Amino acid sequence: MKKIFLLGALAAAGTQSAQAVDIKAGDWTVNVGGIVNAYYTQVSCSGDAVGGLALAGKGLGCGGESNRTTIGNGLLPNGLVTSASSRQGDYDVKALIGIYNATATDSAIAANSGVDVRQAYFTFGNAEMGTVKLGRDNGIFGANPIFGDMTLIGSGAPVQATQRGRVTLGHIGAGYSYVGYYGQIAYSAPKSTSGIGFDAALVSPVSDTPIVAAATYSAKNSPQVQAQVTYAADGFKGWLGAKSQKFSSTTPGVNDFTMSAVELGLSYQAGAAGLLANFQGGKGLGVLSDADQGDVKAKNYFVQATYKPTEKLKLGLGYGISKNDDNTVGTGGLKSNANLTAGMYYSLTSAISLVGEVGQTRSKGFNGGEAKMNGVSVGGIIFF
Template sequence: MTRTSIRTLRPAALAAALLALAPASQAAGFKAGDWDLTLGGFVNAYYTSASCSGAVDIGLAGKTLGCGGKSGHTTIGNGLLPNALVATGKTTQDGVDIGVTLMIGSAVSTDSAIGANSGVDVRQGFMTLGNAGMGTFKLGRDYGLFGSTAILSDMTLLGVGAPTRATQQGRVSLGHIGAGYSYLGHYGQFTWSAPAMGPVALSVGVMSPVDGSADAGRSPQLQALATVDVGGGAKAWVGAKTQKFEGATAADDFTMNGVEVGAKATLGGVELLGNLQTGKGLGMLADGDSGDAKQTNWLLQGKVAVAPKLKLGLSLGETTMKDAAAAAFKSNANTTVGAYYNLTTSVTLVGELSRTESKNGAGAKARQNGIALGGIVFF
């Protein structure tokens, strides 16, 4: 993120952190009784063009997912973020800080010129209760903890990353999802963020279990995230999550377990990021969608300010499934080069070049080369 510290994510809405990505975006604020209410959001659109090639049709770079079954595609649609309207409210009553957040999203592109674009993407709808002594309790639907720091720090959050047609038609692009980190996900949850502990922030959550390649088990999903502000513009974090999945028979049962470590540092006009996730059942695009495969995700990124309003960046990420059979999916890797220009305090213009490569267990490859041009406005 640009100016919002990771610690801010403890009691605050992730939507507020997204709004803080803009240099000086300000939601409209007004009073209603003893409530402070805000209304804001973001809108983005990108011209993306991609070509797909290779000996196999597999993973994100294959023709089916990457290019809609063709050798290439053109889409004018969303980047990694949807369009969203975000409403928040906060007050203090009887010594308890109360907050509410509702985020309603929509997509730019569909595959029809006459069909209703009526898909509504409600990623957040939760309340928070707390104070300085007891910390903050969050109840409702929100993003997960595991993977949140990586995706919020990914430069392609303001852009596109991998322009995967299968997801960009009617939803969003993938950034480095499935090619560098597992998606943070949206869950019904009870999450507790500990009271302030100096440079350390801690959150633990009980999430409603979700289906993967097998059904959700009886037990909830558990997640945790700890961050440390080490000073000098540097931060580090560690996260974990687990959930049991139940198949048609006991032999098909498995438990997703994942851990994550990462760090981010800002040195003058240079920003550096590294994040590593490893575990079993993390899934390529969603929890458990690859069964009980052992998996490793890594992301490396560098950005440099070359002018007061312009940043250039390079991000590399890979998702690898261990012990893949010869014909099975083995890995996705994405490299994105981007330029991010603050046209105004609310508008960022973006240009990106990307290459995504997928492999199977025998080493056969599929490739997707993409270009993205567009921008995002925060209000």
């Protein structure tokens, strides 16, 4: 069976093989599968108060406390994914819907009814023309680092303010920007014998969602554009991508601006050892979502090394840092977020992985202040 690809057209989340059920119905093959996970996370926060989206600060990192515990999702939510595929005439056709939900909330009696339909799209194409996708799915920009991050099946930065009612952050905002989910019309070129690939998408424009402040911009008549060129051969993969969107100001005294960002990265797998490195830079990247800090230039760096001493056990170390170049109102004084995570990932069965991670997240302010969040995460995930 294929590796499960969740959080983006079922993107490879680890070493597990999906045990999804295939049902034949006439010309269609219906596939039902999903994921469930839970992690005990314990964090402690110390240091200075740092403004803005300081992931290591007491407000976000520890949910307003000095120490906090949650048993909830890791970087992946729980999910049920259903797809149907068929060969119709000259075209391969597929439709997919992914429905997701969180494990932990702040109530033992309130209905846990928050449903996140991240994916709902269909595709058509063939080996000659490539593939066209229409619907809602993850973006192209930022997909490689998050889906290649070892903490995708763990927790990474166990930020408590997001874990309750949603998920932890991995290296989101501390190494790479979130891949995002959008309405889109996308095209993937046919697979080349030379290993070169090309993907592009017109994406429904989004407004800023600054989390700790009021929204400043709106999306109007210009779509967001994302595109990427890739090369893959003999365990190596490299990519060069970009995205752009105009943000229109809704606040007097604040100018319109155009988000423009580039991404460059590579991964290499040589036997038991793996390496991933990624860079993102530009204007309007945001911490947790597009332009959530406004018209700010920023850079994201992420590196990771993994090694499998046995067939079932993988060890890894990942470090990421996101830096703001400009001390603007939108940053709230935040200069950088960084996270270092060490993890162990054990395949108990072909479907179940047990995970243990330790790490530290640091947030620095332009005023010289620094906040620290130490965290530990222990739990597991099942793919079915």
